[in-house]
Amino acid sequence: MVDPTLIDADNSITYDALVVGAGVIGPCVATALARKGKKVLIVERDWAMPDRIVGELMQPGGVRALRSLGMIQSINNIDAYPVTGYTVIFNGEKVDIPYPYKADVKPVEKLPDLVKDGNDKVLEDKTIHIKDYEEGERERGVAFVHGRFLNNLRNITAQEKNVTRLQGDVIEILKNEAKEVIGAKVNIDGRGKVDFKAHLTFVCDGIFSHFRRELSPEHVPTVGSSFVGMSLFDAKTPVPMHGHVILGTKHMPILVYQISPEETRILCAYNSPKLPGDIKTWMANNVQAYIPESLRPSFDKALAQGKFRSMPNSYLSARQNNVTGLCVIGDALNMRHPLGGGGMTVGLNDVVLLVEKIGDMDFSQREKILDELLDYHFQRKSYDSVINVLSIALYSLFAADNNNLRDLQRGCFKYFQRGGDCVKLPVEFLAGLMPNPFLLTRVFFAVVFYTIYLKFEERGFLGLPFALLEGIMILLTAIKVFTPYLLGELIG
Ligand SMILES: Cc1cc2nc3c(=O)[nH]c(=O)nc-3n(C[C@H](O)[C@H](O)[C@H](O)COP(=O)(O)OP(=O)(O)OC[C@H]3O[C@@H](n4cnc5c(N)ncnc54)[C@H](O)[C@@H]3O)c2cc1C
Known part of the structure; x- marks a missing residue:
């Protein structure tokens, strides 16, 4: 009534x-x-x-x-x-990124x-x-x-x-x-x-x-991927009061954040708008093994219950x-x-x-x-373009489906590990506190050049020609991922 x-x-x-x-x-x-x-x-x-x-x-x-x-x-x-901030976990290693100072x-x-x-x-x-x-x-x-x-x-x-x-x-x-x-x-x-x-x-x-x-x-929006979600109860998150982004070379990004004293949300990315036919099997084969130890009991319980919710991710x-x-x-x-x-x-x-x-x-x-x-x-524009472009760029890197993007994903994580300005600015963008698309562009390409530098370091003197080629490919991939969205947001 x-x-x-x-x-x-x-x-x-x-x-x-x-x-x-x-x-x-x-x-x-x-x-x-x-x-x-x-x-x-x-x-x-x-x-x-x-x-x-x-x-x-x-x-x-x-x-x-x-x-x-x-x-x-x-x-x-x-x-x-x-x-109070975020924790990024990459292949089991983690970086804590606290939110900025009010000052x-x-x-x-x-x-x-x-x-x-x-x-x-x-x-x-x-x-x-x-x-x-x-x-x-x-x-x-x-x-x-x-x-x-x-x-x-x-x-x-x-x-x-x-x-x-x-x-x-x-x-x-x-x-x-x-x-x-x-x-x-x-x-x-x-x-x-x-x-x-x-x-x-x-x-x-x-x-x-x-x-x-x-x-x-x-x-009209475009839909490129989906999130499959579950509620975890009495979960022990790796870092209390942090949002968690769980990344790895063998799986799609997973988000975990506590939404009440009892309930924690987990959202698992699936790189298609059309969901897998058997979500439980997909979760068991593609997600479960990458869940941090402390979350496993609550995750396993939720998986067994099989109460899945899903949403398309639109742009x-x-x-x-x-x-x-x-x-x-x-x-x-x-x-x-x-x-x-x-x-x-x-x-x-x-x-x-x-x-x-x-x-x-x-x-x-x-x-x-x-x-x-x-x-x-x-x-x-200055406000929304930063959040919109960042979300698309991060998803492309974090859901890497080719070697150049995988290199950028690792480079991005290593960049965060440097601390100082390498986390201060990115978290200001993420937190919606830095409405400056030009600064975002500078930081994005700082990550790209750091990734290329890591390639050179890894290949050593003898591998220089390979590193050069890889560096060019990484740069081109990064430009392809970032610039169309940035221009679309700023000019459209
Ligand atoms: C998977 C997923 C996770 C997300 N997580 C986050 C997050 O953690 N943080 C965040 O900031 N954002 C998140 N978002 C985005 C966030 O949910 C939206 O930005 C926000 O809800 C937008 O608010 P809105 O009022 O525009 O639309 P909505 O919140 O969707 O509200 C629309 C309202 O309009 C009503 N309505 C629709 N049609 C009609 C009609 N014809 N007549 C009358 N009423 C109507 C609906 O009933 C609804 O109440 C997420 C989005 C997705 C897809």
Whole structure:
């Protein structure tokens, strides 16, 4: 039985904003705009707590965006698990990479009207401690059960008096004769198909978005690989409070991170969008042997139970929001490989920038809003391109399927082992704290030249001609992996 207050939205008025989807991004857009005095309708097909294996580890850049929006307390009282950095394990050897010092990054911005009454600071609870998040010297990320986090975001939104929540399936984006967007048609249980009007319609319908194509029929993602996931219970992770990336020359990347005091997520990459016919056998033959010793008891138990979940890994570079009355945002606009755990961070920072640009404007002035949205596309590039390109480059290296990529994978690990700036900058990119694509390019090619140097060292004087040839091949491979994505992100 649906809560009656979720289906009685008024369709006789024109809302300032209509938000399609209450996943991670929709509630943040709705809350932010409501706090700016806008009248907002948010439509979600199912307000019940979702059960998904996506969006479970938030990088510090995402945590900071939640602070800017005055929504950081969404990580409270859900048994969220602090994340203090990453551990990369390569053929059994490991490197610890802690998140950056707060002193090395810009202070968090507080958005006017959004941040008030301490809502940019965490509360004390069983697992999240004020001392660590507010007074600790390093940036922190956080991991959680996705559905619990979403419930918190949605509850914050529900408290805003300018927000009306509606449960229903958006089936059409409405347009006028000039092809400008004027709202959405919603299929509501017990009410049927109802038209709702708004000055600005925000499409936040996520990874499987139906409405991203309103920007262009060509705005479709590519899917190159998948993740197969399991829940591990009472797992002993190699380094507590770290995300783990397990790499090796004989297997695909494996991600492991604790999402609550009891539960740990494992995601195993499979290099095709089509899953293996028999996942259990594939896991037993291609993953099990590479799981660190401390995780084996919980892994073996989960494998025996065989409760697998899977998700496609999609890539979609952003497109300019060039349709009057429409703003596509979140995964509907832009996706990257989930290996870097950057999706929520990009989306939340997009919301921060969006509010800065249009939060104080009158939404009925649709042409002025459109101008700002056109400009917004370019302003967000420095931030999202780093996270997107990094995720693709890392996946290509970590899922190496030829010798040059395998050399780069090893070179990358050896580069991290050098410590100092060789981990400081990469982790700043990963954490969403260094929006500088040119610096990313410099660091990527530093890894490439270090890999080539290792080749020369390994081959010795007599092997010089071989090393030279291999070096050229490595460089060409690296250019092929990196540059098309970088250019696509920066120029597109
Ligand atoms: C395997 C995997 C793992 C990931 N892990 C991480 C991670 O660890 N960290 C991270 O930061 N990111 C991660 N991501 C990415 C992250 O999940 C997304 O970036 C994030 O969820 C995007 O939020 P969103 O609001 O755009 O979309 P979503 O969170 O997908 O929300 C979309 C919402 O729209 C609703 N909806 C859809 N269509 C309609 C309709 N027609 N009418 C009404 N409602 C509708 C849906 O019900 C849903 O609630 C991962 C992605 C994948 C694939």
